[in-house]
Amino acid sequence: MKPDLGMIRLKQPDSIQIKGIREGLLITLGEGDWHDIFASLMEKITEKEKFFQGAKLAMDVGNRILHAADLGTLRDRLADKNIILWAILSNSPVTELTAQDLGLATRISVPKPERIIKSIESSIPGEDAIFLRKTIRSGFKVVSNGHIIIFGDVNPGGEIIAGGSVIVWGRCQGVVQAGVDGDQNATVCALDLNPTQLRIAGIIAISPKRKGKPQPEVAKIIAGQVVAETWNPKSR
Amino acid sequence: MNAKVVTISSGKGGVGKTTTSANLAVALAQENQKVVCIDGDIGLRNLDVILGLENRIVYDLVDVVEGRCRIRQAMIRDKRLPELFLIPAAQTRDKSAVSPSDMIRLCEELKDEMDWIIIDSPAGIERGFRNALAPADLVLVVTNPEVSSVRDADRIIGLVEAEEKGPAQLILNRVNPALTKRGDMLSTDDVLELLAIKLIGVIPEDESVIVASNRGQPVSFANNSKAGQAFHNTAKRMLGEEVPFMDIEANNGFINKLAKMMKFRGD
Numbered sequence: 001m002k003p004d005l006g007m008i009r010l011k012q013p014d015s016i017q018i019k020g021i022r023e024g025l026l027i028t029l030g031e032g033d034w035h036d037i038f039a040s041l042m043e044k045i046t047e048k049e050k051f052f053q054g055a056k057l058a059m060d061v062g063n064r065i066l067h068a069a070d071l072g073t074l075r076d077r078l079a080d081k082n083i084i085l086w087a088i089l090s091n092s093p094v095t096e097l098t099a100q101d102l103g104l105a106t107r108i109s110v111p112k113p114e115r116i117i118k119s120i121e122s123s124i125p126g127e128d129a130i131f132l133r134k135t136i137r138s139g140f141k142v143v144s145n146g147h148i149i150i151f152g153d154v155n156p157g158g159e160i161i162a163g164g165s166v167i168v169w170g171r172c173q174g175v176v177q178a179g180v181d182g183d184q185n186a187t188v189c190a191l192d193l194n195p196t197q198l199r200i201a202g203i204i205a206i207s208p209k210r211k212g213k214p215q216p217e218v219a220k221i222i223a224g225q226v227v228a229e230t231w232n233p234k235s236r
Numbered sequence: 237m238n239a240k241v242v243t244i245s246s247g248k249g250g251v252g253k254t255t256t257s258a259n260l261a262v263a264l265a266q267e268n269q270k271v272v273c274i275d276g277d278i279g280l281r282n283l284d285v286i287l288g289l290e291n292r293i294v295y296d297l298v299d300v301v302e303g304r305c306r307i308r309q310a311m312i313r314d315k316r317l318p319e320l321f322l323i324p325a326a327q328t329r330d331k332s333a334v335s336p337s338d339m340i341r342l343c344e345e346l347k348d349e350m351d352w353i354i355i356d357s358p359a360g361i362e363r364g365f366r367n368a369l370a371p372a373d374l375v376l377v378v379t380n381p382e383v384s385s386v387r388d389a390d391r392i393i394g395l396v397e398a399e400e401k402g403p404a405q406l407i408l409n410r411v412n413p414a415l416t417k418r419g420d421m422l423s424t425d426d427v428l429e430l431l432a433i434k435l436i437g438v439i440p441e442d443e444s445v446i447v448a449s450n451r452g453q454p455v456s457f458a459n460n461s462k463a464g465q466a467f468h469n470t471a472k473r474m475l476g477e478e479v480p481f482m483d484i485e486a487n488n489g490f491i492n493k494l495a496k497m498m499k500f501r502g503d
Contacts, residue, residue, distance in 0.1 A: 135432055137394030138387050155390050155430060173430075 016041055023108055024056030024086075034064060038074065045081055058087035058108055066095045071102055127164065136160065136174060145181075156196055162186070168193075171214070175199075184221050193217040193228055200226050237270065239350035241343050242474070243372035245396075245404075247388030249359030251380045252409040255449060256439070257356035258286040259464070260376075262456040263471035265320035269351040272311060272321040274342070276368040277358035278333055281325035288452020289314060289322050298326035301338045307345055316457065321350075331363040336370030343371035352474075361395060369396065375404040376436065381411055381422040390431055407437040407470065413484050437470030439463050440484045 015030035015037060029037050045052050057078065066074075066088075075085045088099035088106060096106045128146035138157025142148055147164035150172075158174035160166050165187045166178045172190035179186030179201040186200050192214035198205045200219065205226035216231040244257045254277070261273045274297065275283035284290045295310040300323070307323075314320040326333060343353050357368035369375065375396045379389035389406070396404045408424055415421035428435055442463035448455040455464035456471075462484070469479045 137397075138390040140394050140398075153430075153432065157387055157390065 016044060018044075021058070021108065023058060025052075026058045026060065026108070028060040029062060029064075031062070034066065034070060042077060045078075045083070049081065052081060052083050055083050057083055057085050058089060058105075059085065060089040061095060063091045064095060065092050066090070066098060068098050068102065071095075071098055071104070075102065075104075129164070135170075138174075154190075154195075165189075186220075188219040189217065189231065191216050193219060198226060198228075237348060237351060239270075239272075239343075239347045239353045241347075241353045241355065241371045241373045243276075243355045243357055243368045243375045244378060244407075245357040245365060245368065245375055245392050246359065246378040246385065247361060247365075247392040248379075248385045251378050251385045252439070252445075253359070253378050254282045254286055254356050255445060255454070256376070256378050256407055256409060256467075257354050258283060258449075258454045259456040259467040260471055260474070261287075261320060261352075261354050262317065262454045263468045264352050264354075264474065265314070265317040266456070266468070267471060267475060268319065269475070270319045270349065271352045271354060272323060272346055272350050273354045273356065274323045274339075275325035276339075276355050276364055278325045278364065279327065279330045280358065281327050283356050284312075284322060284324045285452060286449045286454060287314065287322055289324070290452070293324050296324045296326040297342075298329050298333045300342065301334050307342065331358070331367065334367050336367050339367045340371045361391065365392075365395075369399060369401060372396075372401050375401055376407050377404045377431075377433070378407045378409050379427065379431075380409055381416065381424070381427055383422070386422065386427055386430060393431060393433060403433050405434045405436040406431060407439065408435065409439045410441045411438055411484055412441040435481075436473050437466060438481050438484065439466040439470070 015032050017028040019026050027041070029041070071088060078085045086105055087108060088095065088104050089108065090096050090099070090106070099106050129149055130144045130146065131149045131151065132142060133151040135152045136142060136150060136154045136158035138155055141159040141161065142150070143161045145163040147166070148160055148162040149167045150160065151169045153170040154160055154168055154172045154174040154176070156173045160174065160176045161180055162178050163181050164179065164183060166176055166189070168190035170190070171192040171194065173194050173196065175197045176188050176195045177199040178188045182201050184201045188198060188200065194207050194210055194214070198207065198219055200221050203221060203224070203226050205219070217228045218231050219226055219228040244253050246253050257273055261271045265271045273283055273287070275281050278298065284293060289312050292312050295305040297310065299305045300307050300310045310323050311321040312324065314322065346353055355368045355372065358364035377389045377392050379385045393402070393404050396402045406428070408427055411424065412421060416423045424435070424438060440462045442455070442461055444461040445455050445463045455461045456467045458464055459468065466482060469482065472479045
């Protein structure tokens, strides 16, 4: 089947995305019939011929299964426009294999060989948290399914509600709920932990009257009770 | 001229918004500034009483907004200070008679001929407050050194921030050094620590404020009271002058006497 370029087709502006990458241009093709997309791609290229002149192109074709004929035509037609197709990215193994057979790359960044040998994973994934650099004043509420980090004070009347833990780098005087979905391992830490009310996994605690200077504290559940302890680097 | 619109707010009622509005207006006018006060408390107007202009009201804010008169006709000129004007609130209507965009339009119209537009916001965080906040260039939050008014001030500061009218500045009103000394009242530092905004005025508790308000002659007219002096200092700070905060504790006036009396009674 040859692409029918004679027909006027509806333009699908979102189905073709072009962006610049270090290796040249990356074109991402959206859903849709291959021939339609191919036709509108060529149309786009013809429109901006100067822009594409001599470009090095990588193309993400998504889940499409493309055979040697499709990719070959694509490459040749692009070559006619003086565009070099060097990579095809696809989630389909068939398409990847076909591309490799045609001598096209199937990844954008070429990993350095030594990295492959020493492949010890050194980056730690971490968990979702939100970070706010402001004072949470009376009547305002911060809610998140993950952890919440406040760089500022939580004033009386302010509320923090987290699925995970809460860290307040400042004075914490509002209402704080950690582990609202029942996470008993959630903790609440603050430089000055003096909340109106503190709840971890539904267990409620009220701060005792403060004596002396404020110190960084960590509150957690120990034996079914919320306990606040002075932060001690040695006991970690 | 391009007037600065200053909204005086507090959240809680009775902390001294109207008194502060009246006194700052008088103090600014005495610094040769052209000042217009707008009473935002439609239905519960007070500013006219405190300024002693009640008997001269013909038209009010709602008349202007609803097109029954021109702005000029609603502006009452204070005979004591020819640079001071008041636009009173309507007493027979409620807050919904005016919208935030009405207030913005009104202030735009006044801006060219004034130095300062002072809006006395009503208590609460509803329509009246929204109206007063909408045209503001600067919000002055009035609070007393006690827990509930500080809590409400905190809420107001947050709302002002959320409306991108912040940061608000703080006026601490009715400071009683004797009570603070005994630890029975929040200190200026306690309040500032919590609210974390710029302090622009500290007004001592002074019974001459009440006397003056009842007479319709705000304390700022005369320069012989502590509170009047404090309002003048605040006005100067609004004009960009560096004025040190007066030492309220070092005074042998009636406050100390009062303090002694109270202490005596307390024992």
